[in-house]
Amino acid sequence: MATSNCETLRNVTTGRTDWKVKVRIIRIWRGSTLTGVPFKGFNLLFLDSKSCRMHAWVPAALSDKMERLVEEGKLYLIKNFQVQNYEEKAKYRAVQMDRQIVFTADTKLKEIEETDIFIPKNSFDLYEYADLKKVADQDLYLTDVLGFIQKMEGLSRNASNKVKLKFKITDGRKTINVTLWDAFAEAFEKDYMKENLEQPVIVIIASGRVTKFRDQLDICNYSPTKIYINYEHHSVARLRKMLKDPNFNKVQMPKKKKPAQVCTISEVQNASAQFIQEEVICKATIISIETTEIWNQLICTSCYRDTQMENNKQHCKYCSRIVPHPLKRFHVTAIAQDDTGDLKIILKDREIRNLIHKYVEELETEDNSFPKKIKDIEGSGYTIKLLITSRNVEKRDLSYIATDIVTGYNYIDESVQQKDSSMQTSTSAAEPSGSSIQLDEISQLDYATQ
Incomplete structure (x- = not known):
């Protein structure tokens, strides 16, 4: 496949199938039915050189073939695919985009070298905690949040016998509740309990679902959710640097909120x-x-x-x-x-x-x-x-x-x-x-x- 005349993700639109893009696959996941049965098709999250992220769907008929070709974190040249607008009923999208890529039988994939194009290892749209109240009032998009862990509880079960893991994260000024469920909760606890994790543990919750109950905000996992622990990212480095400042708590954590x-x-x-x-x-x-x-x-x-x-x-x-x-x-x-x-x-x-x-x-x-x-x-x-x-x-x-x-x-x-x-x-x-x-x-x- 020729590598010239590639388009950026933000510019791909409906009405054509001869698109060609260079992207990094930054996340791969499968959704499941309400009863927990995984879908045959699977999802990809692309990132391009303009730091644009876009969701892609691989239908069930192509999943066996494509699953052997893709690997999270690698760069690819992708050619011949459809672009579809999301239906209005499509809730909890992984990123804030009004359309998605859909693979077809004509879609071609080729791994490319890191020297071919510069695309960041990852990208997040991190929200301030102050903005999460507005986010909780909508069900269209999932949300990226950064914080360090406080008050980790052990695994427990609710009245329906579902496994859950609760903890709190804070940005130094505000604290948000986090509730993880089932296999996702068990996998996270296993990673969190690994020895020699740098303290405090800073996490990026990517594509988490923000909810609100009795004015209390809570972030839970959804199909596209991934949690990065002490990830090598400038936002994590900045927060850790702020935590080392002896004046951080005094400056960043006012005891009393003053209304505007x-x-x-x-x-x-x-x-x-x-x-x-x-x-x-x-x-x-x-x-x-x-x-x-x-x-x-x-x-x-x-x-x-x-x-x-x-x-x-x-x-x-x-x-x-x-x-x-x-x-x-x-x-x-x-x-x-x-x-x-x-x-x-x-x-x-x-x-x-x-x-x-x-x-x-x-x-x-x-x-x-x-x-x-x-x-x-x-x-x-x-x-x-x-x-x-x-x-x-x-x-x-x-x-x-x-x-x-x-x-x-x-x-x-x-x-x-x-x-x-x-x-x-x-x-x-x-x-x-x-x-x-x-x-x-x-x-x-x-x-x-x-």
Whole structure:
């Protein structure tokens, strides 16, 4: 098979079968019936050089042949396959994609060398714990979560005689319950009980199912779920480095959550020093988006900070390294306005993706023109959570970072705080309803890594 003219996973669509892609197989699994009988067909998770992940299905008629050809972790050139849109009833998808690859009798597979193309060993879409409440309210996608293990319990059985294993994971600020079931639970406990595991044990739960019961969040395993223990990944290294910081617990684990305050734009601009590193909520209309040529940034794959071009290569000054394949993230400036004034807000990757449900790669054009999809944000009202920094207060920098944004103005008052003379307003603690902003505290450091 020729290896030229390969397409990226994000660009493969329905209507053709002559696609050709180079991918790494990062996961293989089989689903099962409600009674636990495994399906004959099996699933693959692909990763390409653009860090795009996509699910593939091998039907039962091809499973014996293909199972002999594929191996998790290896690179392949794959040719001649179908692309199908997911049906609406397709729940708990392994990755956030609206379509999947389906192998056919014409599909060809060829293993390729690591030197042929650079594709990372793995990729995860890790969620902040503060965002998991919203994730628990949907059943369309599974979720990737990082944390270190606390309070491991032994295997037990429930009233239906199903085996379960319960433990907690934490990111240093919040703790989430984890419940594993049946053979998956037994296999994980066996791996966890191995000697000489580096402590604390840090896990990545990939494609876990987030549920909520009586306001308690719980992550459980589903067919595509895989847990990586002390995995060699920059997110694990970063968390372990933070754990070694003697000030980590004091800085990252506040004893009392402080609710965000609802403020007008004028009140935000006149905030006093006591609001430095605090978040506030504004209800405002985005009246314009700055349509500059630079609407996205290149980000280091290790520390998630901006890279810079030096000698025709992208460098990260924080990691002191060349970054050959930096990540791309949205970075847009908007003007928000209410009855009291207007201010400049910085919308970063998560906020833009929450509004337009697209990645940078999906909006890129050959001439790098500013995407109309982003311009369409203009003219609507939003509930925006803003971070007030020392530059905003001490140097009167009028550019504010948005740490969350949702369409509309709906919110539910949870409590009323005392009038704050330094804000010169009577403000209330608020939480938008439905899919609105979560008011869990987000540090500036965490936001920089999204």
